[in-house]
Amino acid sequence: MPSNFLAIGECMVEMAPTGGGTFAKGFAGDTLNTAWYVRKSLSQDWTVSYLTAVGNDQISEEMIAFLDGAGLATDHIQRLNNRTIGLYLIQLKEGERSFAYWRSQSAARCLADDAVALSTAMDTAGLIYFSGITLGILSPEGRQTFLSSLAAARQKGARAAFDPNLRPRLWEDAQTMRDCVTEAAGLCDFVMPSFEDEEAHFGDKTPSESADRYLAAGAKMIVVKNGPQEVIVATENDRRSFRPDPVRNVVDTTAAGDSFNAAFLAEYLVSGDVDASVAAGARLAGTVIQHRGALVDLSSGLVA
Ligand code: ADP
Numbered sequence: 001m002p003s004n005f006l007a008i009g010e011c012m013v014e015m016a017p018t019g020g021g022t023f024a025k026g027f028a029g030d031t032l033n034t035a036w037y038v039r040k041s042l043s044q045d046w047t048v049s050y051l052t053a054v055g056n057d058q059i060s061e062e063m064i065a066f067l068d069g070a071g072l073a074t075d076h077i078q079r080l081n082n083r084t085i086g087l088y089l090i091q092l093k094e095g096e097r098s099f100a101y102w103r104s105q106s107a108a109r110c111l112a113d114d115a116v117a118l119s120t121a122m123d124t125a126g127l128i129y130f131s132g133i134t135l136g137i138l139s140p141e142g143r144q145t146f147l148s149s150l151a152a153a154r155q156k157g158a159r160a161a162f163d164p165n166l167r168p169r170l171w172e173d174a175q176t177m178r179d180c181v182t183e184a185a186g187l188c189d190f191v192m193p194s195f196e197d198e199e200a201h202f203g204d205k206t207p208s209e210s211a212d213r214y215l216a217a218g219a220k221m222i223v224v225k226n227g228p229q230e231v232i233v234a235t236e237n238d239r240r241s242f243r244p245d246p247v248r249n250v251v252d253t254t255a256a257g258d259s260f261n262a263a264f265l266a267e268y269l270v271s272g273d274v275d276a277s278v279a280a281g282a283r284l285a286g287t288v289i290q291h292r293g294a295l296v297d298l299s300s301g302l303v304a
Pocket of ligand 1 (some may be wrong): 151195227228231255257
């Protein structure tokens with residue numbers, strides 16, 4: 001398998017309040033968060049690439065410079081003349097965070113419009129990582145291009161990992177979301193949902209039910225996260241559960257699932273050991289939630 005981890009999706013400008021009406025500018029997005037942590041977790045023998053679409057303007061260049069600076073390969077990023085990148089603002093009300101988005105015309109929505117460019121990137125990947133947000137932002141035609149390119153890349157030996165990250169507001173309607181997510185999951189080696197989303201949008205009663213549903217769709221290994229509760233890992237022939245070490249000082253759960261996925265996959269790609277992979281995922285996510293923000297600097301050696 002080529003040592004190339006390819007994450008595909010949307011990275012946005014993040015404006016985070018710093019008090020007194022001022023904001024700090026950053027860059028984040030679910031698949032980018034995962035790619036960022038994968039880059040920190042895998043050795044330099046691996047290339048970690050991020051595929052998205054951006055504009056030809058200054059803020060798009062700044063984002064690419066940020067990705068380059070994080071050690072991510074940016075050669076598959078498409079540049080579009082008539083669009084720019086999306087933005088979200090974190091707003092605080094009585095200590096509670098909420099998000100306002102400006103992304104309806106973002107360049108990333110066109111990332112599957114060039115089928116040849118998409119297939120070229122996917123065909124050289126060892127592992128392709130994407131999410132329900134990656135699919136949700138695309139047009140119906142873009143989704144079909146994405147899924148057929150993915151199926152073709154898998155025929156050529158690539159593996160695929162998918163976090164359903166169910167966000168109904170990105171989709172025309174909830175049934176379209178459920179159908180497309182189920183179809184995508186059926187093409188994947190790893191499906192990594194969070195039970196809270198699955199319960200809300202598929203009506204699953206237990207994490208095991210979510211695992212069964214994705215196995216029935218055709219996925220090979222399901223890793224169901226559930227906040228502080230047990231992580232379930234299920235394949236056709238095996239089912240295990242692991243309780244993450246308790247974290248008492250939870251500061252901000254942003255990117256808990258994204259960082260879990262990163263450390264799980266980085267470990268699994270190297271060792272193929274499920275227990276060690278869940279432990280790595282839970283350890284990284286447990287660290288990330290003790291800090292503010294999605295991208296936590298772990299240079300103090302907290303990552304395996
Ligand atoms: P998401 O961010 O997708 O909602 P989850 O909340 O399910 O993801 O959490 C992902 C992982 O983060 C969990 O499997 C667990 O390992 C870790 N985690 C999240 N919340 C806690 C917590 N309160 N205590 C310990 N670990 C947690």
